[in-house]
Amino acid sequence: MSASFDLIAAAPSPLAENGAINLEMVRPLVDHLVESGVTGLFALGTTGECMSLTTSERQSLAEEFVRSSDGRIPVTVHVGHNSLAEACGLATHAKLAGADAIAMLPPCYFKPNSLDAVLECLRCVASAGKGLPIYYYHIPHLTGVPVDIVELIGRADDTIDGFAGVKFTSPAVDLFQLGLAEAGEKTVAFGVDEMLLSGVLAGATMAIGSTYNFAAPLFLSVVQAFQEGDLEEARRLQQVATSMIHVLIRHGGLGAIKLAINELTVDCGPTRLPLRMPSGEQWPIIREELAEVGLFDWCQGLASADS
Numbered sequence: 001m002s003a004s005f006d007l008i009a010a011a012p013s014p015l016a017e018n019g020a021i022n023l024e025m026v027r028p029l030v031d032h033l034v035e036s037g038v039t040g041l042f043a044l045g046t047t048g049e050c051m052s053l054t055t056s057e058r059q060s061l062a063e064e065f066v067r068s069s070d071g072r073i074p075v076t077v078h079v080g081h082n083s084l085a086e087a088c089g090l091a092t093h094a095k096l097a098g099a100d101a102i103a104m105l106p107p108c109y110f111k112p113n114s115l116d117a118v119l120e121c122l123r124c125v126a127s128a129g130k131g132l133p134i135y136y137y138h139i140p141h142l143t144g145v146p147v148d149i150v151e152l153i154g155r156a157d158d159t160i161d162g163f164a165g166v167k168f169t170s171p172a173v174d175l176f177q178l179g180l181a182e183a184g185e186k187t188v189a190f191g192v193d194e195m196l197l198s199g200v201l202a203g204a205t206m207a208i209g210s211t212y213n214f215a216a217p218l219f220l221s222v223v224q225a226f227q228e229g230d231l232e233e234a235r236r237l238q239q240v241a242t243s244m245i246h247v248l249i250r251h252g253g254l255g256a257i258k259l260a261i262n263e264l265t266v267d268c269g270p271t272r273l274p275l276r277m278p279s280g281e282q283w284p285i286i287r288e289e290l291a292e293v294g295l296f297d298w299c300q301g302l303a304s305a306d307s
């Protein structure tokens, strides 16, 4: 690839069959991610089921992700929490654990009702992170906290030490903001895998997503085709990726994505309620549909994974 592009895997949190965190599977997962071509990992975010874990479990997993990476790829730890006090504690812990950056979802039960309130929360957590780069995690369709990210970037850049940019996981209608934000020289990490090419066209130079855990080669090919000026090939490859994601959404969304990660890379165990995972018996059907849309043509290593 000519220009640099950061494809970052939103890592699942490995759990044992009884639902307890499984620290032993973190290193095998990180080893796989390092080999897969991703340039970073995002721990304890949505894919990591952050809101279903206790603070102590999140701290233990954060430590193990950092230890397992051992400097091979940067580790960003999501620290957002409905309790700002807990979020600040997680931010300080991430700093002490050696994380490379942190990210913060806004509190989403008692929701900040203005950009000023969002910035106040971000400032608290940034300060607790003691200078760690911090990204605002913008996912309004799940948090119910709408933010104009161009305005947020402008205000945060001037007033919040360590502010590094936005993790932008928002429906298409906001996509125009991404291009404007990129112009502001702050990093906007695009978080909608099924629209990666649209994000790249809008100017994104970083993407964070769940399906990059097992399909990084396919998505890296999308970006490479675009950078080489072959828009038709980039669109064709994006269509394979989007069809793949559609299969997984039809079979259960994040639960099906974690099942695919388990079956195609490293076994990270079940999801925690309220998330549900398709049963193992479903996998041959899902795998067949993934093969039909061409996933395994682009991820050779996966084709050999046990069906």
Ligand SMILES: CC(=O)N[C@@H]([C@@H](O)[C@H](O)[C@H](O)CO)[C@@H](O)CC(=O)C(=O)O
Residues within 6 Å of the ligand: 010, 011, 042, 044, 045, 046, 047, 048, 169, 191, 192, 193, 194, 208, 209, 210, 211, 245, 254, 257
């Ligand atoms: C709502 C959601 O889970 N979005 C995912 C996407 O990667 C998503 O799984 C993918 O686009 C398929 O819909 C990521 O943006 C989430 C993420 O990066 C994280 O785990 O924090």
